[in-house]
Amino acid sequence: MPKTRAPKASRFKSAAAKPTQGLPDRETLLKYIREAGETDKAEIAKAFGLKGADRKALREMLKELQEAGDLGRRGRRGLAQAGALPPVGVVDVIEKDNDGDLMVRLTKGDDTALVRLAPGRSDPAGAAPGVGDRLLVRFETLENGETEARLIKKLGASVHKILGVIRKSNREVRVEPVDRKSKESLILTDPKAQELRDGDLVLAQVGTSEERYGPKRGKLLEVVGREDQPRAASLIAIYSHGIPTGFPAAAEAEAEAAQPPTLTGREDLRQVPLVTIDPPDARDHDDAVYAEPDDDAGNKGGWIVWVAIADVAAYVRPGSSLDVTAREKANSVYFPDRVEPMLPERLSAGLCSLREGENRACIAVRMVFDKSGRKKGHRFVRGLMRSAAKLSYEQAQAAVDGEPDDVTGPILAPILEPLWAAYRCMLQGRLARSPLAIESAERRILINPEGEITAITPRAALEAHKLIEEMMVQANVCAAETLEAKKTPLIYRIHDTPSQEKVQSLAEFLATLDIPWNKGEAPRTDRFNKLLAETREGPNADIINEVVLRSQMQAIYSTENIGHFGLNLARYAHFTSPIRRYADLIVHRGLIRALGLGDDGLSDQDISQMKSTAEQITLAERRAMAAERDATDRYVAAFLADRVGATFAGRITGVTRFGLFIRLAETGADGLVPISKLGGEFFIHDDRSHALVGERSGARWPLGMQVEVKLVEATPITGGLLFEMVSEPAPRDPNAARPRIGAIRRAPGSFDAKRKGGPPKGVRKGKRR
Structure with a gap:
């Protein structure tokens, strides 16, 4: 059999006619690269007949396209359309998903997405692939539009890195991965590994193994901490998900050089008693609000609502080191014990934070609502403000509910009561719009200064939260409407x-x-x-x-508007959190440019790379959400570790072929009851009714069922919780068809009594080789 080779760039070229000779324009060049699949500078120059100065111009064009995010690297010299996958390619197995399927990524394509490896396929010459392996695959597009990879051949081990904890014995030093989905452990044979301590958190590179079975060998790259240190959970999440940390010296220097704002080029809003309302532990305050009755005789019963947002664009200029770093980070990441900010502390908690009693630069929108809560108009200003009070949600709510304190007492009548009256007016418009009213239960993890968890409590849903949310939503709508009216490019927040x-x-x-x-x-x-x-x-x-x-569907950032289904809005953009979201900073720059509010608005480079920016910040948002969720799970597992053996009330929130996911009522913690812990009967996954159904009895474990479980294992290093079922299953559904006994459990190749003889159905006879 001839050897299977990874395809070269030339094999992907289109059979289209030879391109017109001479230096191509941007669209022609992108079209050529898209049709080629993968190519390089030399191939492009040859195809267009470029020499001398034209070759230099081509290099500049390619550099600009890469910076704009339109092109992606393929190895040292190769180029391809950003995110594009070839028909056949070499991939690394990166991880396993929740269902145990392997996820792969193109080896020479950091800009490409993870793709699922088609299950049930293994290399005929060896064992099934695993995390860390390098494979040759064929990419295929399925009917639902998703792409999957089909194995052609295993090529060896990749340079995949894992974060793990050291487990030492007399004979070996082993790295156990902190990712609970990963079953791959490594053996470290480097002499330096003997110096490691049991419980060290390390970053290791997956190597090769001469043994067909057993753990792979690995190479120690870095010691990042200890599993028993108080803040290990967030540290693991940061390393596991590749969250960018810290700031380059140039960015720090730019932040330190920033100066307090002046009135130059700004409207004086210091007499408007704007207040900030945030969580009690918030370190940055990027929005402030104020409301008053509209004195316009033509708008009786109407309200004027001010929303002022920190003017981050005044400090983070396009193309600066601060800007480049903020775009890479894309958002701040919030853990129970720390924040990894998008901007240096000098800005995020200093000059850009709307501190009480201090002059701060802002971009504010003045909105006018009629008595029915419909917005009649708005205008944006670039101003100088001074917060009249710093309040927590609980503090503001208590004051309005009749329990003011020393801070809220003096401002209750002039500031807080008008704010609530305006919100109740705006609420009429919200109810008429009917956005999705899904309720989400959030957990609040309380940690003492030593990093120990003192409590896990549900986060209260207050009217104060809804007030700020609605005022921010309306401000975001105003930003999108203004930029559309001015025909200025923007990044929308869309929800399909x-x-x-x-x-x-x-x-x-x-x-x-x-x-x-x-x-x-x-x-x-x-x-x-x-x-x-x-x-x-x-x-x-x-x-x-x-x-x-x-x-x-999941909400994403995009330059193409399809509206926001969840909020039931035709146009929507994020404007209100530029300290912690890069998308909002781009919208701020757009408003500055569109309204002529300064020379630090949206740059041509911002516009040229806006599409790639939207894609990048969407991926970064998903990365941050996953890291925050993982850190929370690890803290919860640590909190429950000393309660192994205890029983808890919970509810089935997920049904899979391998078990039941349970959410505890007390803490909101999520864990798994493996299917093996449901008794001796074999259970079948009924995906239509979202239930596990007993093969013989028909007993059911349906989604949503309230149950009692016993905690049998809590692993803080992975965040995993394993339960054992205490409750009895629900009885058989009399309307459901009874499954065939043994239909699922029969081993492949077993004898079927209904067949007269010969091999099982679907298996052909063949000569023994």
């Missing part, structure tokens, strides 16, 4: 309508609860809200809320 597949899945689940849902009717927020309202007081309220949430 639920897919037909998700709606179908929701309808099938609701049918198991005898709740009708017309699958043919287009999804609308008011339909979802009606469902949530009708079931809110019933026994299935929590799980219906959960399933409706899962039926929604």
